[in-house]
Amino acid sequence: MSRTMFEKIxxxxxxxxxxxxxxxxxxxRHLLHEGSTHALARLExxxxxxxxxxxxxxxxxxxxxxxxxxxxxxxxxxxxIANPEIRAMVADLDRHTRRLGITFFGRGEPRQGIVHVIGPxxxxxxxxxxxxxxxxxxxxxxxxxxxxxxxxxxxVEHVLATQCLWQRRPEVMRITVTGTRPFGVMAxxxxxxxxxxxxxxxxxGHAIEYAGPVIRAMSMDERxxxxxxxxxxxxxxxxxxxxxxxxxxxxxxxLAPRGxxxxxxxxxxxxxxxxxxxxxxxxxxxxxxxxxPTVTWGTSPQDALPITGRVPDPSAVxxxxxxxxxxxxxxxxxxxxxxxxxxxVVSRVFIGSCTNSRLEDLRAAAxxxxxxxxxxxxxxxxxxxxxxRAAEAEGLDRVFTDAGFEWREPGCSMCVGMNGDTAASGxxxxxTSNRNFEGRQGQGARTHLMSPAMAxxxxxxxxxxxxxxxxx
Amino acid sequence: xxxxxxxxxxxxxxxxxxxxxxxxxPARFLRKPREAGFGPLxxxxxxxxxxxxxxxxFVLNHPGYRDAKILVTAENFGCGSSREMAVWALxxxxxxxxxxxxxxxxxxxxxxxxxxxxxxxxxxxxxxxRRALAERPGATLTVDLExxxxxxxxxxxxRFEIDAFRKHGLLTGQDEVEMTLAQLPAIEAFEARRRDxxxxxx
Numbered sequence: 001m002s003r004t005m006f007e008k009i010x011x012x013x014x015x016x017x018x019x020x021x022x023x024x025x026x027x028x029r030h031l032l033h034e035g036s037t038h039a040l041a042r043l044e045x046x047x048x049x050x051x052x053x054x055x056x057x058x059x060x061x062x063x064x065x066x067x068x069x070x071x072x073x074x075x076x077x078x079x080x081i082a083n084p085e086i087r088a089m090v091a092d093l094d095r096h097t098r099r100l101g102i103t104f105f106g107r108g109e110p111r112q113g114i115v116h117v118i119g120p121x122x123x124x125x126x127x128x129x130x131x132x133x134x135x136x137x138x139x140x141x142x143x144x145x146x147x148x149x150x151x152x153x154x155x156v157e158h159v160l161a162t163q164c165l166w167q168r169r170p171e172v173m174r175i176t177v178t179g180t181r182p183f184g185v186m187a188x189x190x191x192x193x194x195x196x197x198x199x200x201x202x203x204x205g206h207a208i209e210y211a212g213p214v215i216r217a218m219s220m221d222e223r224x225x226x227x228x229x230x231x232x233x234x235x236x237x238x239x240x241x242x243x244x245x246x247x248x249x250x251x252x253x254x255l256a257p258r259g260x261x262x263x264x265x266x267x268x269x270x271x272x273x274x275x276x277x278x279x280x281x282x283x284x285x286x287x288x289x290x291x292x293p294t295v296t297w298g299t300s301p302q303d304a305l306p307i308t309g310r311v312p313d314p315s316a317v318x319x320x321x322x323x324x325x326x327x328x329x330x331x332x333x334x335x336x337x338x339x340x341x342x343x344x345v346v347s348r349v350f351i352g353s354c355t356n357s358r359l360e361d362l363r364a365a366a367x368x369x370x371x372x373x374x375x376x377x378x379x380x381x382x383x384x385x386x387x388x389r390a391a392e393a394e395g396l397d398r399v400f401t402d403a404g405f406e407w408r409e410p411g412c413s414m415c416v417g418m419n420g421d422t423a424a425s426g427x428x429x430x431x432t433s434n435r436n437f438e439g440r441q442g443q444g445a446r447t448h449l450m451s452p453a454m455a456x457x458x459x460x461x462x463x464x465x466x467x468x469x470x471x472x
Numbered sequence: 473x474x475x476x477x478x479x480x481x482x483x484x485x486x487x488x489x490x491x492x493x494x495x496x497x498p499a500r501f502l503r504k505p506r507e508a509g510f511g512p513l514x515x516x517x518x519x520x521x522x523x524x525x526x527x528x529x530f531v532l533n534h535p536g537y538r539d540a541k542i543l544v545t546a547e548n549f550g551c552g553s554s555r556e557m558a559v560w561a562l563x564x565x566x567x568x569x570x571x572x573x574x575x576x577x578x579x580x581x582x583x584x585x586x587x588x589x590x591x592x593x594x595x596x597x598x599x600x601x602r603r604a605l606a607e608r609p610g611a612t613l614t615v616d617l618e619x620x621x622x623x624x625x626x627x628x629x630x631r632f633e634i635d636a637f638r639k640h641g642l643l644t645g646q647d648e649v650e651m652t653l654a655q656l657p658a659i660e661a662f663e664a665r666r667r668d669x670x671x672x673x674x
Contacts, residue, residue: 026659028673151578234576
């Protein structure tokens with residue numbers, strides 16, 4: 001019987017069936033960050049052991065300082081965040097991982113970085129596995145053909161104690177992107193267009209498989225950007241079938257299979273993709289030829305339009321609930337219906353986050369910044385120490401600093417602002433992150449989501465700008 | 473976990489779709505220890521102004537809804553971040569039941585893991601309940617988990633579906649880790665098989 005990639009991975013990981021259609025799934029890899037300390041502390045209080053510490057990988061990302069120089073302290077205490085609660089989040093994760101023998105990339109560790117960047121980078125993320133993390137952007141890892149889900153704190157505790165998780169089987173949606181991407185259209189534009197199409201709740205209760213020639217032609221960095229934002233459409237998981245691009249990325253990574261394990265793993269990985277005649281619960285098709293560089297105008301990632309568009313007019317919308325929601329969003333964003341999106345003045349730019357902080361993202365932003373000058377404060381926050389060093393080896397840091405951008409240390413930074421990296425109330429941020437929710441980047445801050453190239457263009461002009469008009 | 477069986481209480485309605493967990497509890501509060509209590513932080517930035525005074529236009533600040541223990545929401549409530557503190561904040565405030573046409577998947581799961589009941593009702597039924605509650609501040613709903621019904625202010629009962637696993641968990645307040653560890657032989661057998669089939673995973 002033909003099966004989808006999701007069904008293959010799911011059925012291989014069922015340990016036991018429970019009542020109500022729930023299954024006890026085995027978890028191959030468990031990623032942890034400072035937010036996981038609540039679960040680690042409960043486990044400690046209850047005196048419960050961690051079932052498989054070697055299946056865990058922890059990093060400090062949400063609460064670390066991204067101040068330039070912060071991760072290589074020149075003197076004791078340097079680069080540490082003054083707020084004792086923020087400092088304690090990192091210190092607690094350090095203590096728990098030591099206590100439990102879990103690998104931890106903390107402050108100053110060269111492999112430290114954003115949890116959804118370092119998992120793939122280290123080769124911990126592999127095709128055909130289940131991977132859980134107490135963070136909603138865990139779908140990122142599905143780019144490798146893994147079943148990767150974001151979970152809550154109680155579920156983190158459950159995985160630590162049992163290496164398993166009770167899950168209700170989601171439905172499977174295939175989103176096929178046909179054609180070829182026009183000039184200037186990045187992976188971020190593809191996923192923003194998908195979310196605008198199916199809505200912020202369009203993927204609720206579903207695992208999403210991204211397919212078609214546009215996805216197939218994407219690099220791993222690009223596939224990760226697409227899968228990363230699955231949750232912004234409500235998706236439980238986002239996946240891309242593994243192929244030669246995936247295998248080439250993984251070969252030689254520290255935690256990838258080595259020696260005689262490599263051909264065995266490879267043979268298995270080739271069986272992971274969906275069968276040609278597999279049937280999906282829902283099918284969506286998008287033509288890439290219709291896509292353009294995209295920005296959000298509202299306070300949900302579904303509020304996305306081509307940069308050539310205008311701020312939508314709520315009064316033209318029939319559904320009263322949608323109208324009220326749009327009116328509230330436009331009031332928060334201080335935008336006028338009918339105004340062109342391009343030209344909207346921005347206060348600052350953020351290039352980073354688990355969506356867009358990888359080497360290719362930084363290259364795309366640098367290509368726009370090169371030889372130009374930022375008109376507003378612009379931060380570049382690489383996704384990991386490894387990416388930071390690779391970018392520096394290519395001279396990207398110099399491109400950015402010469403253009404007046406600030407080259408910072410790795411972390412989640414202004415995507416979520418938990419470490420104190422926030423925008424001020426009323427500031428308008430051109431951001432490569434994943435959420436434009438009210439208050440997401442700081443109380444009262446206004447976020448426009450876009451690709452790294454578009455964010456760099458906004459930095460140069462100080463306005464939302466169609467990167468295609470800047471030329472080479 | 474405190475079991476849940478049946479609740480009759482004041483209910484408040486929130487009409488906006490896609491209320492994300494950042495709005496339920498802003499990120500800057502997530503570093504607080506569980507014991508600190510998250511009730512005062514619930515919906516903080518839409519509930520209080522910059523000086524900490526309650527905003528009169530926010531539903532839970534209305535005298536009729538202040539003691540609400542049930543929330544009736546619109547589509548995709550609890551979307552976005554996986555932060556379980558969104559449920560802790562609801563629970564600490566006193567809200568034990570959230571009713572709506574759909575929920576963010578992670579938020580939905582987090583409810584059940586903490587002894588809160590998330591009830592999915594058809595969009596038109598949820599909208600009807602929200603209208604009725606808006607017209608009569610202080611009106612109560614009754615939620616009966618055993619019978620799987622929500623009874624509206626006018627006495628009309630609506631049946632809801634819930635899977636047997638989640639229902640049993642809420643009714644008994646069971647410790648899920650204990651329940652899973654009872655499956656230890658199956659977990660060990662799975663691990664042995666996995667070591668043979670996928671030895672590269674360790």
